[in-house]
Amino acid sequence: MTQSVVVQVGQCGNQIGCCFWDLALREHAAVNQAVLIDMEEGVVNEILQGPLRDVFDTKQLITDISGSGNNWAVGHKVFGSLYQDQILEKFRKSAEHCDCLQCFFIIHSMGGGTGSGLGTFLLKVLEDEFPEVYRFVTSIYPSGEDDVITSPYNSILAMKELNEHADCVLPIDNQSLFDIISKIDLMVNSGKLGTTVKPKSLVTSSSGALKKQHKKPFDAMNNIVANLLLNLTSSARFEGSLNMDLNEISMNLVPFPQLHYLVSSLTPLYTLTDVNIPPRRLDQMFSDAFSKDHQLLRADPKHSLYLACALMVRGNVQISDLRRNIERLKPSLQFVSWNQEGWKTSLCSVPPVGHSHSLLALANNTCVKPTFMELKERFMRLYKKKAHLHHYLQVEGMEESCFTEAVSSLSALIQEYDQLDATKNMPVQDLPRLSIAM
């Protein structure tokens, strides 16, 4: 069986990673490989003192004390070069423990300093050292009301690295996660569901886990991301009638190397205790996956262009259910002309804990463009005034060209999406085929 190594970088990355391991242990007894990196001790120390301390080997940690001060340059250039050898060694050790290493999962945020800077520095290291192993990155993008002023700088600088060195990126924003939590809380507290919500089934809950309470405000949100990662790897870990490995995700969802940003949506967010689920309820799950309420990124895929879409189903769902729902949903979605039937599907028989089935949808869709454009605008507002620039430029190895190159890289990406969008409402034409002389 293939293994993945989870790399948690920075405060955000480590907090999410923690939730992930919590959930993973509920599904398996086995211990997987992880490398935890943070440039200040607070978070990692907490993990080591908390109930998950037995999960992690201290040999898998890299910590420093001072933190990156929300500065990508410090994370990337300073800590990057300082810890490069140590990091490489940790990765090699982790890889050695794996029977067959298939993928690195990197979890980080884009807006800060460590997760963003050091996290993206790692990508290059991994690419050089383990060229055949996939690099999946879960990136938390800053919301508009982010409290870190320099988050646009950090994000754009990080984007360039993601463009060039990641195989697949799952962009997620905090606002979407927050909206999902609010919606669930509303449903549960309004009494509409009464006592009929199954325990452990809230995608935000950590009941039954080692961590007993929601100590931090982000816990519930992090649980959602953790669930995403768990479902992503389910088909590789468990049996099913149509398996999907992680390398198949990249193969099917990335038609051109640059366009590797996938919007994710997860259902259900909770399960009712009703055991006999009629097919209608099952169909509702599919409809939900395509509703904005279940997306982990603020975006509008239905009004944009799909390049490809993957549906990963868990539980007692058969191929006919899958096909029926694809037929039903297809007319309301727009697919690019050369990939009109661009669906990748998988069926895994083992559902997640607390649910009878679940669905994870990953879409390569031009709807990510507005997120990137917004980011670019916020960047330009700061950059035009050269605000806070000196904090970056005083770091050795940083020059203005780093900024301009990063912006060009992003602009080029946006342009590719633009070109695809331009083909949106054009009629599908069959191109002339090769003619054979008989």
Add this chain to the structure above:
Amino acid sequence: MSIVTVQLGQCGNQIGFEVFDALLSDSHSSQGLCSMRENEAYQASCKERFFSEEENGVPIARAVLVDMEPKVINQMLSKAAQSGQWKYGQHACFCQKQGSGNNWAYGYSVHGPRHEESIMNIIRKEVEKCDSFSGFFIIMSMAGGTGSGLGAFVTQNLEDQYSNSLKMNQIIWPYGTGEVIVQNYNSILTLSHLYRSSDALLLHENDAIHKICAKLMNIKQISFSDINQVLAHQLGSVFQPTYSAESSFHYRRNPLGDLMEHLVPHPEFKMLSVRNIPHMSENSLAYTTFTWAGLLKHLRQMLISNAKMEEEGFKDPALYTSWLKPVNAFNVWKTQRAFSKYEKSAVLVSNSQFLVKPLDMIVGKAWNMFASKAYIHQYTKFGIEEEDFLDSFTSLEQVVASYCNL
């Protein structure tokens, strides 16, 4: 004579299991509706073809299981062992840890050469176990990475090393609306390669079998297990023992050879399809061309009226191409014994224009995608270049044209 089955990838292995299971259950079934002597001869013939005997009497399937990741093979091994009726050979498997990622290029150019020796060794051991070896039956899908890419590679190797033996590839045509996004690429690469190295391509469409399950068998929530069982039933009815041409007293010794001889008169035309009654109804006939509609209706009428096989209807020269005489083109294989609980059943294996339309569609879709160069970088990464794609397109356009010109 014995047939060695090679099961490749998730699809190939899942189906292979159902086929062996169906063959053995039918062979042991108490509803043969024929004499005991007849039954015993039938069982012996079936056993010799597909199973070898072990000391404690449990038949071992003459099969080689190949997959690039272990989950499916492990499942099939235990399912067979659990049945108590038969099992797979302990050393008949080849497994790796990481799949082919739905990438034909990876299956063909990376896994193929890397594991060539090991896989061919296992196959050779299986062939050596046969007293008299008739040929290979290779089960694979064309949408994925292992069945399709590694399948094409293995078939090529079999052509090189066993050029005197026959090879029939059982290929699963994926659903039109995606199981895999790059399935059209994988399909055209597979078909063009197999056309060169295989002797016959027996094609089964998931869409068609799905319809059988839905409309004729009334299954509500159709699973891949249901689909595979229908497929196994169809294959079983083709491969179970039938009387040879010479007499009604001996079972046909070389089914593969005889099938090929009759069904593949010209190397340009290798695509075969299977139609089985009872399963079929007039609904499905909507896809056939005009000449077959009458034919199959006839088959159906015969069954209903319990009439003897009237072969006259099949001898109409209008059904066949001008360079074949009906007497050469049409053959009937019979057996007294009932198959798999159906009192009377008939199966038609045909080499016809039936598959041209689906083939044409796949080529068209793959071509559209190729024109935009989408996903090509995933293939060039492992050594399949744009020229290889163009070669495949050319070969298949040729096949389509040849069939259309009939």
